[in-house]
Amino acid sequence: MNVSSSVAATALVAGSLVLAGPAVAAPQTASAVPSALACGDTVEGAVVLTHDLVCAEGPGLVLSRGATLDLAGHTLRGSGSETALLVDWPSTGADTAPVAVANGTVVGWGNGLAAYEANVTVRDVTFDRIAWTAVSAHPASSVVLESSTVRRSGTGVLGYFFTVLTVTGSRFLDNGTGVVAGSDSGYTVTASTFEGNTQGMVCDESHGEVTRSRFVRNETAVHFDWCSASRLHDSELVRNGTALRTTFRSIHFDESEGNQIFRNRFDRNDVAVTLQINAHLQDNRFTRNGTAVTALTAGLQQEIGLIAMERNTFDRNGDAVDVDTRIRMQDNVATRNTGWGIHTPAAEDLGGNVAWGNGREPQCTGVVCTGRPRS
Numbered sequence: 001m002n003v004s005s006s007v008a009a010t011a012l013v014a015g016s017l018v019l020a021g022p023a024v025a026a027p028q029t030a031s032a033v034p035s036a037l038a039c040g041d042t043v044e045g046a047v048v049l050t051h052d053l054v055c056a057e058g059p060g061l062v063l064s065r066g067a068t069l070d071l072a073g074h075t076l077r078g079s080g081s082e083t084a085l086l087v088d089w090p091s092t093g094a095d096t097a098p099v100a101v102a103n104g105t106v107v108g109w110g111n112g113l114a115a116y117e118a119n120v121t122v123r124d125v126t127f128d129r130i131a132w133t134a135v136s137a138h139p140a141s142s143v144v145l146e147s148s149t150v151r152r153s154g155t156g157v158l159g160y161f162f163t164v165l166t167v168t169g170s171r172f173l174d175n176g177t178g179v180v181a182g183s184d185s186g187y188t189v190t191a192s193t194f195e196g197n198t199q200g201m202v203c204d205e206s207h208g209e210v211t212r213s214r215f216v217r218n219e220t221a222v223h224f225d226w227c228s229a230s231r232l233h234d235s236e237l238v239r240n241g242t243a244l245r246t247t248f249r250s251i252h253f254d255e256s257e258g259n260q261i262f263r264n265r266f267d268r269n270d271v272a273v274t275l276q277i278n279a280h281l282q283d284n285r286f287t288r289n290g291t292a293v294t295a296l297t298a299g300l301q302q303e304i305g306l307i308a309m310e311r312n313t314f315d316r317n318g319d320a321v322d323v324d325t326r327i328r329m330q331d332n333v334a335t336r337n338t339g340w341g342i343h344t345p346a347a348e349d350l351g352g353n354v355a356w357g358n359g360r361e362p363q364c365t366g367v368v369c370t371g372r373p374r375s
Contacts, residue, residue, distance in 0.1 A: 046068045060078060126151070128152055134153050135156070139161030149170065167190070214237075217238075224259055327344050342365065349366065
């Protein structure tokens, strides 16, 4: 495990986990049985919780394979430690019967929902003040988190060792880390919001995609660490410390694949994109960032193999593009930046680049640029 995922490691040691297999529908309350569950009970079949539960110790409830639990708007409250909802190791062989939890609040536990070799769907659940991990999975699991919220917690969703994470329409607010996928796991994050977290999305020796999501006021919004062949598409990254940071090559994926960074808006971040592995940036817009794109790895042991940039727009940043290793440049526009316009001394110039009104001369290094168009 990479040292950069210390938050995730801490969560694993603490005993969190969750996921495996196909997506599961949320509990169907019409066919579920109302139950006056008590702390420590095992949930079997389809059950509707009839009242709030306050538990001095855990686990709060144990979910058997195939169980669906409708919290029915109620709260499962803990004392700051232990696990609220536990999907334990399968009792007989590889029992993959799906488990589902929906419609309620889990607050004040060490872990929210922890699963081992399981298929779990969580829908319309709020996790609040979870000390370690709200939803965790380990190993070879599959977790779906839909229309849910994690706030004021250590880690939102954590999957390690060949897990599959699917996060849709969910919010991660003021946590240590929003979502972590590690050790050959796969992830898909769609239409979700990450705000005020230390780290938003972390990919550690895994691969997947983030699409149509919003990252606001995170210290680091997206971190691809030992993470190749991943994608950040059609998203908005605003007022973060670092919006996208990539570090180190993965030994598990072809390094030539790099990461795809397409059609995103980077606005008012301290650093929009800082790269240490191959990447392809296309059709992004960078405005008012302290630094827009930087990749300074020439001569380092982990020197970047190749970056490609096409049809990106840079306006009113500090430095727009500052890259000292191999890069292909085509149809990029840099205007009114206070530092470098396009500073790419090792570039392959594919034409169509434009730079004017930038604070440092020359306006372009490594490529030929046209200037301000005549009015």
